[in-house]
Amino acid sequence: MSRYIAVFSAHPTELFEFAHLLAPKVEHCPPDGLILEIPVRYEQDTLNRLSQFIGNHSVQIGGASTRTAAILAAKNRPGTLIPHGKETQFLSALPLASLTTYVEIDQQTLATFSQWGIQTLGELGALPENALISRLGQKGLLLQKIARGEDTDLFAPYTPPVEFEERQQLEWALNNLEPLAFILGGMLESVCSKLRAHGLAMEEIELRLCLVDSTWFTRSIRLALPMQDPKVILSLVRLDLQSHPPQTGITEIAVKARPTRPRFFQHSLLHPTAPSPEKLSKTLTRLKSLVGDDNVGSPILLDTHRPDAVELRELDLSSRSRRTKQGRARTGVSIPGQEASSPESAGRKAPLQLSLRRLRPAQVTRINPQEIITCAGPWKSSGDWWTDEEQIDGWSREEWDVEMVDGGIYRIYWDNRSRQWFLEGIYD
């Protein structure tokens, strides 16, 4: 059985530290209080040690078998230890105003109790519950429970924030990736086991390496999805360090993980198998180290008429498909009740969407009218002339489709700003 000791002090900081030494579970009651949960047999010993620590300081202490009674005792009868089971009896003698030391009560409710002739907590506790609820609602029941010394809130012990960090100093400087990876493997194992113990996963890892010249080399690697597997994380860190190596030897290593809730994937029986998230993340990191971070991702079309307005974003398998109805219809994906490639449609010559192979950047070209067989145009477009950076962002052009004598069909445009012809791409 547990006992609760409530302590209120004008100088709570030192008291908090000492209380954590006395009891494993301590609840903080801001701004100046704390509650200790201790076994019955250690109650007297704990009170003695608290008294020694407090000395002559003005501190309010109260003990009881419920959290509420302990707080009321400490606030209204400091130095009182209520025996087990005598909470209601002890509190019944306290005046009704003593409730305000535990909970805020509006003046209207106090006036109502005064009209009813209720002066003490005992009288409030003795009122019939149903009648009290019908007149004051749940608020009345809450006040009655407090007056009886019953707990209305759960005991919430303080848990210090956990740091998922590992740090290691080296006796001599490391210059190669292999020994560094060996040490990092152990550190990541430790960090990941801590994360698993707290039911968390790693979202981002910050790697700090102290170099020989006492400067810090920092790399922050954002994982494609929350992970707990140290081997996968180590391979991602290795790939990142291969593409961004530190300039000199390393004398100290610090690894810090940013925790998040793990994400669980439910693979579908009906959809085709996709690469596992860990494997995909590893593949993306390898590709990024090969071609650069900005050159790998899923294309996103920007909402503008500007030509070639495209962005690359992280490939996210968990996101829902962005397919439009138009796209689904065009692909001829079989819909229940309809056959995509029916015998009737087999002989039909359905045209494909003609595509353009784009030149990046568009090349300045000279147009020889003698080489043009057919042309169509112009299609004029312009935009962003209203922005402040008109010279940079604005565009104004006239597009033409031309078929040349070499057999190619090209998209060219006349840039109204630079007064030049550009070759934009080839229809293919």
Next chain:
Amino acid sequence: MAQASFLPLEGLQQEEQHQRHNRQIVPRKESLPPATDCFPTGVPVLDQLLQGGIPRGKMVEIAGDICSGKTSLTFNILAQATGQEELVAYIDTFNTLDPRYLEKSGVDLSRVLWIRCNPEKNNPLDTALKALDILVQAGGFGVILLDIASLPFFKRAPIHRISPHSWFRAQRALKGSHTALLILSSHKATGSAAFWALSIQKEGSRWIPPHSGQRTANYFQGMKCIAQLIRGRNHGCVEVYCRL
């Protein structure tokens, strides 16, 4: 005791010559995957020619000169793949992909991994082959498209210098997987490593004629292409229409 029958020497030589003359060259039998393990191309007649479409676990090359319609056909295959919720990897060697046309073709862009090889900085062909190696080893992709079709302005793209070992290594890595590898090239590059090889040529273009009094055409409508199967069990060609 049975008496052995002897032929005169001249007769034996004639018999050998006759057998040699009549011997048919039988191609090596490679198991064709069932039609359910294929991605349709979106062109029914071409699917019939390819016996179902682009097979999984195999390498298929689509080769054609500039403005031949090969890119349009390939985008249509990708649209079919993403329509089946497959993940598609696009290795863009010369950074020529326009995602707007990819979407117009019906491709779900959220299921496309675009790898730009940045031709301005490094050797794009080497980078593309390394990226292909990574993707093939990783697995899990429905279609991997290696686009090495150079434009006439990239004079330094020696596709013919790609070692055949690269193709055979990719072919071996694909065996047994559910990934289809598409090679999009200007001219046939994979040799005998490809399971199917299609050659595409432009047959003609269609322009809407001008109204009276106008000098230029009204607009460019599309073109007609001929896709010919140049490597595989079947031989034949089909017409493909591409419309802007």
